[in-house]
Amino acid sequence: MNRLLILIGKIIVGVLRLLGRNAGNLPGIILWHLTKGRCCKMFHTDCPIIAVTGTNGKTSVTNCIAQLFEQSGKKIIINKEGNNLDTGICSLLLRHCDGSGKVDADYLILETDESHVPVVYSQLKLETLVVLNFFRDQLDRNGEMETLIQKINGFCKTFEGNLILNGDDPNTARLGRANPENKKVKYFHAKPYAFATDKIFEASEGRFCPFCGEPLEYEYYQYSHIGRFRCKKCGFGDYEPYVTAEDIDLEKPVFTADGHEYTPKLNSIYNIYNMTAVASAAKLYGIDQSVTDSVINNYTINNGRMESFMLKDRHTTLNLAKNPVGANMTLRVMNEMKGEKELLFVLNDNVADGLDVSWIWDINFSIFERVTRVVTSGTRAYDIAVRIKCSGYDPEKIVVRPDLDEAVEELARTEGRKFVIANYTAVQPTRSALKRYITKHGGEHSEEN
Amino acid sequence: MKKIKVLHMYADMLDLYGDSGNMEVIRYRCAKRGIECEVDTYSVDSEKPDFTSYDMIYIGGGADLEQQHISADLLKCREGIRAAYEGGTFLFLICGGYQLMGKYYRDADGNDIPGLELFDYYTVAPSSRRKRCIGNIVLRTEITGVPIEVVGFENHGGQTQGIKTPLGEVLYGNGNCSKSRYEGYFEKNVIATYMHGPCLSKNPELSDYMIGYCINRGADEMQELEPLDDTLEKECRKVMLDRLLTK
Numbered sequence: 001m002n003r004l005l006i007l008i009g010k011i012i013v014g015v016l017r018l019l020g021r022n023a024g025n026l027p028g029i030i031l032w033h034l035t036k037g038r039c040c041k042m043f044h045t046d047c048p049i050i051a052v053t054g055t056n057g058k059t060s061v062t063n064c065i066a067q068l069f070e071q072s073g074k075k076i077i078i079n080k081e082g083n084n085l086d087t088g089i090c091s092l093l094l095r096h097c098d099g100s101g102k103v104d105a106d107y108l109i110l111e112t113d114e115s116h117v118p119v120v121y122s123q124l125k126l127e128t129l130v131v132l133n134f135f136r137d138q139l140d141r142n143g144e145m146e147t148l149i150q151k152i153n154g155f156c157k158t159f160e161g162n163l164i165l166n167g168d169d170p171n172t173a174r175l176g177r178a179n180p181e182n183k184k185v186k187y188f189h190a191k192p193y194a195f196a197t198d199k200i201f202e203a204s205e206g207r208f209c210p211f212c213g214e215p216l217e218y219e220y221y222q223y224s225h226i227g228r229f230r231c232k233k234c235g236f237g238d239y240e241p242y243v244t245a246e247d248i249d250l251e252k253p254v255f256t257a258d259g260h261e262y263t264p265k266l267n268s269i270y271n272i273y274n275m276t277a278v279a280s281a282a283k284l285y286g287i288d289q290s291v292t293d294s295v296i297n298n299y300t301i302n303n304g305r306m307e308s309f310m311l312k313d314r315h316t317t318l319n320l321a322k323n324p325v326g327a328n329m330t331l332r333v334m335n336e337m338k339g340e341k342e343l344l345f346v347l348n349d350n351v352a353d354g355l356d357v358s359w360i361w362d363i364n365f366s367i368f369e370r371v372t373r374v375v376t377s378g379t380r381a382y383d384i385a386v387r388i389k390c391s392g393y394d395p396e397k398i399v400v401r402p403d404l405d406e407a408v409e410e411l412a413r414t415e416g417r418k419f420v421i422a423n424y425t426a427v428q429p430t431r432s433a434l435k436r437y438i439t440k441h442g443g444e445h446s447e448e449n
Numbered sequence: 450m451k452k453i454k455v456l457h458m459y460a461d462m463l464d465l466y467g468d469s470g471n472m473e474v475i476r477y478r479c480a481k482r483g484i485e486c487e488v489d490t491y492s493v494d495s496e497k498p499d500f501t502s503y504d505m506i507y508i509g510g511g512a513d514l515e516q517q518h519i520s521a522d523l524l525k526c527r528e529g530i531r532a533a534y535e536g537g538t539f540l541f542l543i544c545g546g547y548q549l550m551g552k553y554y555r556d557a558d559g560n561d562i563p564g565l566e567l568f569d570y571y572t573v574a575p576s577s578r579r580k581r582c583i584g585n586i587v588l589r590t591e592i593t594g595v596p597i598e599v600v601g602f603e604n605h606g607g608q609t610q611g612i613k614t615p616l617g618e619v620l621y622g623n624g625n626c627s628k629s630r631y632e633g634y635f636e637k638n639v640i641a642t643y644m645h646g647p648c649l650s651k652n653p654e655l656s657d658y659m660i661g662y663c664i665n666r667g668a669d670e671m672q673e674l675e676p677l678d679d680t681l682e683k684e685c686r687k688v689m690l691d692r693l694l695t696k
Contacts, residue, residue: 386681
């Protein structure tokens with residue numbers, strides 16, 4: 001039966017290839033139906049599997065961990081961001097297995113959607129699970145955070161492999177208590193950076209101890225609810241860190257993890273946490289220090305830079321704009337494009353974005369040409385709307401949709417060429433929303449960036 | 450056609466957190482009402498203009514370094530600015546512009562940068578450069594006669610003291626000093642504040658207070674400003690008020 005299913009899957013992959021389509025998700029979806037939802041079960045993976053999950057940073061950390069092994073000369077298989085559900089992972093394995101379902105690699109490194117961790121790893125044997133953080137993303141529709149954590153917690157109750165947890169996020173650190181028998185729980189932690197605060201900056205999850213309900217006491221907050229916390233009643237938060245990041249200076253940027261100095265390319269506290277997770281994985285697998293240096297010091301993001309999507313038949317270009325310079329460049333490209341077009345601008349004001357959004361006033365919107373409509377979204381959707389209005393653009397043509405899915409629906413409602421600009425923390429949620437639209441209504445997304 | 454003349458000082462050096470956007474907002478709100486708004490700029494070593502010929506003088510904020518750069522030049526404008534202020538010119542001052550109109554600004558190393566001493570407040574920066582008041586800020590002000598809540602973004606090390614007539618009461622954020630009760634400085638022809646954002650982007654009442662002041666200055670008959678559609682601005686502010694004040 002297994003062989004037959006794999007044969008079917010491989011034929012689908014082959015046909016899609018012949019048609020010039022990449023076999024992202026579709027083979028997995030078909031097999032999911034054929035196997036009644038157990039589409040990963042038919043594979044034999046003798047090699048260790050490392051999974052990375054969490055709200056933010058999955059793609060970065062997965063890529064870096066994959067690099068650790070690749071640069072150590074190992075044969076790895078990794079899923080491209082976006083194919084992180086059971087069906088995506090099934091499609092990936094179909095492409096890499098033989099006729100009996102045996103997957104040939106030294107390591108499988110799999111970015112895994114939070115809600116799919118229990119589904120996938122009840123079917124495939126997991127060696128190491130890395131959990132980065134859990135945030136309630138106001139633009140995310142995953143539903144109740146607590147439900148999600150409970151699901152993963154349920155999985156962790158019987159999980160006996162390595163568990164690498166963000167020890168500064170009570171939402172993830174609590175998973176360390178799920179299975180008291182598991183001695184392979186490891187926490188990573190970061191000492192306060194220059195902008196750490198005594199008080200919390202943003203409303204968020206995890207203010208109370210999940211075990212006894214006491215308010216958690218924080219020594220400091222790095223961002224959102226991430227920081228050094230402790231429950232004075234039950235001692236939740238008392239752990240010996242496996243890897244500690246310290247001497248963090250984002251201006252250079254430089255930091256020390258486990259006593260070794262790194263000079264990363266990205267200067268956000270998010271990146272420091274991600275790279276500390278990477279350093280923890282490197283330590284666990286005994287990766288050569290020179291390889292870890294090379295990975296952590298060279299990692300940079302290139303997603304969301306002039307990336308193409310088809311929303312049904314509407315050609316859409318997504319671009320990241322962290323600052324006025326980037327935004328002005330994008331506007332210029334958009335202006336130079338012939339014919340009429342519409343713009344979606346997604347503006348967030350999370351810590352990594354710089355908290356305040358006044359930089360948008362340094363973007364020159366008065367150069368708009370043949371822009372027939374503007375949709376705005378994000379946590380500061382109205383700020384960008386006011387900004388564009390005051391540049392002299394007709395407010396009647398501005399539509400504010402703070403919810404990202406609604407914004408994408410609104411953008412794609414009309415025909416023609418579309419542009420999307422999103423700032424730093426808005427890029428990934430925007431990509432996800434564009435992909436959700438495509439899943440729902442059809443279209444295409446090219447994986448190559 | 451009515452006209453107001455604005456002098457934007459040091460626009461090239463003092464422009465933190467969208468401060469220049471304030472001029473864009475003033476221009477926009479004038480244009481919508483058919484009021485001509487002429488904005489001249491002045492910077493270090495430009496020829497000294499006739500300050501009294503302006504209805505409004507606007508100075509934004511800058512980093513410590515820029516502030517030191519302009520302070521010597523600003524002192525040379527002291528008499529001109531004083532004469533304009535006494536003659537009823539409106540002074541709109543953000544952050545550094547606000548500080549330098551007081552007695553002095555004492556920096557983190559204890560050096561005094563002299564102010565224009567137009568007002569008798571003074572500012573002292575904490576010795577630790579890391580101690581700054583940063584974040585969103587909400588004030589309740591009654592300058593228009595009715596209490597309104599205004600929203601901005603503050604980022605200052607300097608602690609300003611000796612204020613008797615603040616712009617408003619702090620509902621969220623820091624204000625003139627860390628965790629202080631009041632923010633800014635106010636007279637009928639002065640709004641001085643730490644609020645960036647830019648300050649006027651979400652607070653149309655402040656813009657209209659100043660525009661109204663400028664067009665009615667010296668007039669025999671008070672003219673009401675034509676109301677504008679501020680739906681987006683008010684919604685924008687409401688989002689922030691809901692987020693910051695309902696905890």
